[in-house]
Amino acid sequence: MAPDAASSAGLENAVEAATQSLLDAQRPDGHWLYELEADATIPAEYVLLVHHLAEKPDVALEAKIAVYLRRIQGAHGGWPLFHDGPLDISASVKAYFALKMIGDAIDAPHMRRAREAILAHGGAAGSNVFTRILLALYGVLSWRAVPMMPIEIVLLPRWFPFHLSKISYWARTVIVPLLVLQLDRPRARNPRGVRLDELFVEPAVNVGLAKHAPHQNRHWFRFFRVTDVLLRATDWLMPASLRERAKRTAVEFVSSHLNGEDGLGAIYPAMANLVMMFDALGYPPEHPQRAIARRAIDRLLVIRDDEAYCQPCLSPVWDTALAAHALLESGTPAARRAALAGAEWLRPLQILETAGDWSARRPDVRPGGWAFQYANDHYPDVDDTAVVVMAMDRLAGTADYTRSISRGREWVLGMQSSEGGWGAFEPENTHEYLNNIPFADHGALLDPPTVDVSARCLSMLTQLGASRDDPAVARVTDYLLTHQEANGSWHGRWGMNYIYGTWAALCALNGVGIDAHGSPLIRRSVDWLFQIQNADGGWGEDGDSYRLDYRGHASAPSTASQTAWALLGLMSAGVVDDARVARGVAYLIATQNRAGFWDEPRFTATGFPRVFYLRYHGYAHYFPLWALARYRNLRRAGTRHVAYGL
The missing domain is CATH 1.50.10.20 (Glycosyltransferase)
Known part of the structure; x- marks a missing residue:
């Protein structure tokens, strides 16, 4: 694909088909729910x-x-x-x-x-x-x-x-x-x-x-x-x-x-x-x-x-918030109306009264988050809350979400851990010695701060207008910079893996004004993404990348969602007019199915590293649309700058 592909009929047709697919999947009350x-x-x-x-x-x-x-x-x-x-x-x-x-x-x-x-x-x-x-x-x-x-x-x-x-x-x-x-x-x-009995090498009674x-x-x-x-x-x-x-x-x-x-x-x-x-x-x-x-x-x-x-659980809030972002990127009047309907569905799900288990460490913080599922008032999560708030902020001028955004931001800020990052559900959940008890052979007993969730919170704060001088922003920025891997990537806790973490970090650092043209640190990250690009133009990574003896990216077949993350990360770093980005866009266009979305049997998300992995069926619907529409929009506008947190 040539670098001027943004003006091609193929790109526009792909965006239109993916938009329609997402619109068709919206439920009558405004939300989305895909299989998990x-x-x-x-x-x-x-x-x-x-x-x-x-x-x-x-x-x-x-x-x-x-x-x-x-x-x-x-x-x-x-x-x-x-x-x-x-x-x-x-x-x-x-x-x-x-x-x-x-x-x-x-x-x-x-x-x-x-x-x-x-x-x-x-x-x-x-x-x-x-x-x-x-x-x-x-x-x-x-x-x-x-x-x-x-x-x-x-x-x-x-x-x-x-x-x-x-x-x-x-x-x-x-x-x-x-x-x-x-x-x-x-x-x-x-x-x-x-x-x-037939599954035991020695009698089961001896185990x-x-x-x-x-x-x-x-x-x-x-x-x-x-x-x-x-x-x-x-x-x-x-x-x-x-x-x-x-x-x-x-x-x-x-x-x-x-x-x-x-x-x-x-x-x-x-x-x-x-x-x-x-x-x-x-x-x-x-x-x-x-x-x-x-x-x-x-x-x-x-x-x-x-x-x-x-399924292990249901993901309506996550699916709805991410679908709204993709549709807002698509930008058609119908897409914007659908995103607004999604935000209106989300509005009453904000948890404003229940002080969940998180309040044991933050008793003075008011509730204000969203859960991942239809209802889970004791356990709202920071990641969903940040993504919902950013979607509502993008709809400013269409509807008044001031109160919802303010309470969500307040709660997220109150959940920041002392080291500067954020865990998914609770602050300061970092007693690492507990992962050594015999009961914890899965190694997932805790909810410590992670790069991807922390990056999402930073993206939210900067999208809402916080500057790098803000104490919370400065602390999480330092957290992200100190957690970059030597090769330039970032670890992804809730998505596979380094592609996911790097996408989140690049989006967040863009929000504080750091891009590939002014920072060797970001340049190293961009170079890493290009180094692991597959021959077909896409990107892929599987659960083997979570091995304890990590020595670099574990190559895997390309997937639509991971390709989208890589492209979104690169564009957030200011890398748009590059033939390798165009190749990633071409991969998405070439692999889109007739229904407008992408067939993705591979797992691209993580429950617990090395123990439990997930396939969000929605990821192959909204993330590729998001990446294609953003590429089109940046090329149309002749800019390298991504204005939003994600």
Whole structure:
């Protein structure tokens, strides 16, 4: 594609088609909601939950989930954490278990391949803690293969080295109902009597605690392992009255955070654990709390004609805010009207009354954020709030969002951590030693500041008029500059990975007046993006880039969303009139489908690095449109300057 492609019919047609696709996907009330897909773990756990509770299975639904699980099985025989990724033991064990529970014969070719692959990787004994808990509930493993988490930890004072306020919101909502399950140790009903003995290299009864995970410090891990031994040895000494009080406290916590039909924490693992907890406590299916918790799970199901799966959560606020930005970039009257309708849908979802768990560290800060989901008042997130505020600011003059913007900005500022950056849901959630406890083999127990969220907050502040002299702006700018990698990139926590982080950082630094033409630091980042550009003109990166021994970008096939991030980052750095940018634009135009969006089977988002990855189906709708429209707009205007935070 020639550098003057901005005036070409191909570019304009691509923008028009993508705009129409996004307009067609808008719901009547103004919002967008796209599917949010994870690996095999969540749909497999859904099947196993039904059989744990001895609910009457929906045979047609189970058959569709089985079709889905078979389709995403990897060529290696197991199940990966992201598209075309390596086998993951825990995901593979759960998927195999679910298929066997549904009724797939163990001598079926796909089951045989899965079993052989799992055994070749050491067998089910290599499963992570949460999989081990599931297997213990089913009686496959002994509870001695699961780290001790005494329920009395809910009573610990805030100054104690471990306290629930010191772990992330997702860990808190997942763990609290698990504490009750670990105390009562109910046995899954399992009406079909399905077992997994064939997945163990040695008898399952011999499986003990796992070794430390690669991210864990050996010395800390040994300390916590000794603590685990002491807890087991003294467990019988715990006074019954204290244990009962702790149990009541745990139940009170989850009951107060129930969150209606949006579910505890509005995330699947917490919802499922809650339902199992209510069942263990003897709540019948019709009990109001258990019933509403169970309905929340079914809202996550995606059921098609031929297959089905369960989502980890819903993403309407995130999808709506990002779709609005893309449409505002597109700029047609219809696109602007749709963006306004999206903002009007978002307006009443701002959380202005509930002081969520974050307020434990910021008691003097007024609520004012938005959650990721339809409702999650205890856990608004900074990232969504910043993106919503920026969209509303871009609509100034069309509608009055002054109050919403002011309260959102106020809340975001109040959530800034002492080191200058922002975590996603809570400030100062940085007690790194806790990731060394045996229970934290996933390495995602905390919610520390990250580059991508911090960059989004800086983008918001500068778009709203804050200068580099503003103390909050100066602190986060320093945070970003000191967290740049030697090769010029930035790490991305919530999107894959260095492309995502670099896009966010370049947008933010543009807001404080730093661009590639005046800063060697930004020039290095631009050079890095061009160095990793694929031969087809696009950009790609997968979950392997999160490996602990990172030595540079892990090449992966191009995707539309990651190509868009790279282009948006380059344009924010002032790089527009470059043939390599034009090649990226050409890649997007060439790969757009007839429906106006892009086919993107690969995962480009991150739940927890090295553990849990996501495929936002909306990313292939709004991000490429955003990049194409911005390129067109900058070329039309003859400018290199991006005026908005994102």
